[in-house]
Amino acid sequence: MSSERPDISPLTLNRLSVYLRCLKLLEVEGIERISSQELADRFGLSSSQIRKDLAQFGDFGVRGVGYQTSPLAERLESLLNLDVQHRLIVVGMGNLGSALARYLGFNDRSFQIVAGVDSAPERIGRKIGSVSVMPFDDLETVVTESQADIGVIAVPQEAAQAAYDRLVATGIRAILNFAPAVLDEVDGVSLKNVDMRIHLEELSFFL
Amino acid sequence: MSSERPDISPLTLNRLSVYLRCLKLLEVEGIERISSQELADRFGLSSSQIRKDLAQFGDFGVRGVGYQTSPLAERLESLLNLDVQHRLIVVGMGNLGSALARYLGFNDRSFQIVAGVDSAPERIGRKIGSVSVMPFDDLETVVTESQADIGVIAVPQEAAQAAYDRLVATGIRAILNFAPAVLDEVDGVSLKNVDMRIHLEELSFFL
DNA sequence: AGATGTGAATGAGTTCACAGCT
DNA sequence: AGCTGTGAACTCATTCACATCT
Known part of the structure; x- marks a missing residue:
């Protein structure tokens, strides 16, 4: 049916994103080549994990040498589909939604806000x-009309499921949810939850 | 030194927060008692996981009966330290910081915004x-002066480490970081990262 | 009977350690 | 010599399945 994505654990996917960020910082510093060990030391990561994560997608490194910063960054960008620009629509333009609209995809190559709706x-x-x-x-x-391909939910808890369902009905296949709600998910739609309340409660536990 | 917290995995901790939210919803519905199975079905969780998670902290349930909604919610709240009110200080009052100041701890018993700073x-x-x-x-x-006990970092990437270090220097022991940065952590300070860029990149991967 | 609490089994994720390439 | 890529060992997490209690 849909084209096959390589099977990748969410944790690995997360880290690829982190690696990409680190590589970008190294590029700025003008570092063209780096070993997994050095990369790990600099950013508090694990060298064997870096190697294992990267090895899943081809032989990016050169034995005895390390990884080439820029080419690797490019491979990761393309793997993560960041060479296409994504178009975000924000549902719920209250405090949080408006801030996200201004904040997300601001000054960014890969993500751009194209629309906002509110009831x-x-x-x-x-x-x-x-x-x-x-x-x-x-x-x-x-x-x-806006050709949005990612939906951002920034409505109150009780409106979150409706926002989700409506977004899915439009054909959107990727959703970032900021509402503190456990959503009933539809197959084939990627969903990421950013739940600040859960984070705060976790912090609270340690206080 | 500091009083001992029960050893709990971050994943379990996360779920406790989720369970608490579910229980609150059930309370509103007037449901006084629920089995792990029913709870799991309603919110898309796993019944054995619920039981295992809860059993770690005492015998909350009654065999043959289930769990009492309100008492369990209270136990979880006190376990998560939510019966004390926490005071948040936001560092960086740009778009995101201002929105968080308005959004977080708004209308909330456990979290309250008490201060905001900017350079x-x-x-x-x-x-x-x-x-x-x-x-x-x-x-x-x-x-x-504000007696803040949780710091929220909402500054740009390049200022994040400085904001973190300064917060730690004030004696704050819990920090929620919204900056897209890998922070150099100090021992004994709880840190949660909310990295929207990573989330967006993960979604991008599946598009 | 019905649902918990829990050891045992399975599965996922990480680290180790080294063979193999440059 | 140096550093990757990777099987094997290990650790952590989830699920199963059932003895146990009401």
């Missing part, structure tokens, strides 16, 4: 950063 | 939600 009449038409707030009811049209 | 002179003195922005340079004083 509160008083917010509709407002201009937040580069987008104007459109009515939630027009979600389908807004998604189609 | 940009033009932001100082502004009133965001219930707090006024104070100078970053006065961090020590602000933390002391």
Whole structure:
């Protein structure tokens, strides 16, 4: 059916993203080549884990030498699909949503905010950063016209499931959820939850 | 030295927070008693995991009966230290920081925003939600006077380590970091990273 | 009967340690 | 000599399955 993605654990995927960030920092410093050991030391990672993670996707390194910073960064970017620009639509333009609209995809090559919707009449038409707030009811049209491919949920808990379902109905296949809700997921749609309350509660535990 | 916390895996800790949220929802529905199976079905969890997680902290359930919603919620709240109110200070009152100041701890029993600091002179003195922005340079004083016990980092990547170090120097022992940076951690300080870029990159991978 | 609490079995993820390439 | 790529060992986490209690 859909084209096959290599089978990769979420934890590894997370780390690839981290490695990419580290490599970018090294590029800025002008470092062209680095060993897994050195990379691990610098950023508090594990060298064998770096090697194992990277080896999954081809022989990026050269024995006796290490990894070439820029080519590896490029391979990771393309593996993570970051060479295509993604278009975000934010559902819920309250405090958090507006801030995300201004913050996410700001000054960024891979992610760009293309639309924002809200159901509160008083917010509709407002201009937040580069987008104007459109009515939630027009979600389908807004998604189609803006060609958004990632949905961002920034509505209150009780509205989160509806926002999710509506986004999925528009054909969106990747969703970042900031609402503190356990969503009923649809197959074939990637979902990442950013749950600040859970994080705060974890911190609270250690206090 | 410091009093001993029961040894608990981060994954379990995460789930306790989830269980607590589910129980709260059940309380609202007026459900006073629930089995691990029913709880699992409702919220897409695993019943044996629920039992194992909960059993670590005492016999919360009754065989043949299940768990009492409210008492269990209370036990979890006290286990997670949520019966004390925590006081958050936000470092970096730009777009994201301001939104967090308005969003986090809003209408919440356990978390309250008590202060915000920034290093940009033009932001100082502004009133965001219930707090006024104070100078970053006065961090020590602000933390002391506001009695903040959790720090929230919402500065750009390059300023994140400095913000972290300064927070730690004030005596803060729990930090929530929104900057896309791999921080050099200090022992004895709890740190949770909320890295939206990593989340977006993960979603991108599946598109 | 019904649902917990838990050892035992399985599975996932990480680290070790070294063979093999440059 | 140096550093990757990788099987094998180990550690951590989840699921199974059932004895145990109400």
